[in-house]
Amino acid sequence: MNGMKSKNVKKQGINKKTAGKMVPKAQAEPQEEIEEYLYMLPVDVTVQDLKPVIQADEEKKDLWKELDLMEVKLSHDSLIFENFMDCFDSASDQTFLKENGVKKVYAFSYQAQDRSAVAQALKDIHAVFGGFIASDTEDLKPIYQPEDF
Numbered sequence: 001m002n003g004m005k006s007k008n009v010k011k012q013g014i015n016k017k018t019a020g021k022m023v024p025k026a027q028a029e030p031q032e033e034i035e036e037y038l039y040m041l042p043v044d045v046t047v048q049d050l051k052p053v054i055q056a057d058e059e060k061k062d063l064w065k066e067l068d069l070m071e072v073k074l075s076h077d078s079l080i081f082e083n084f085m086d087c088f089d090s091a092s093d094q095t096f097l098k099e100n101g102v103k104k105v106y107a108f109s110y111q112a113q114d115r116s117a118v119a120q121a122l123k124d125i126h127a128v129f130g131g132f133i134a135s136d137t138e139d140l141k142p143i144y145q146p147e148d149f
Helices: 002-019 047-053 091-099 112-129
Strands: 034-041 061-064 069-073 078-083 104-111 132-135
Touching: 034 112, 047 061, 047 069, 047 078, 047 112, 078 112, 104 112
Parallel strands: none
Antiparallel strands: 034 104, 034 132, 061 069, 069 078, 078 104
16 A cells, blocks of 8 residues: 555656646647638629728728738637639539629638627628628538628
């Protein structure tokens, strides 16, 4: 029995030694989940058109016109809209766009913790331009509406 007690004391000593060591941030905090979707719009717009309809402080919205990219700073990270039309170049992609009346596609991504702020931004865009949200998957399913967020 005394042998077992000393082993336990030894283990506790090791734990105390490792407990004080620096742990890389990636191991200390769980990775935040990034969500990615595609916003399918029935009109050909740019981020310059989207920017004024998103209800966020102007200093929180940055545009890169040349890239047709917009960043909206949120509480935990940023909501990024990026022109994704060039990625829809196959015949099946073109058929999907035509059948669904899609004129512009933006990929958007955000940290899951910012979901409520993202939902509001999506509703803002939808109120002005309409459209729907597709999953960033091979078959673009499931399909969502902004109220699904």
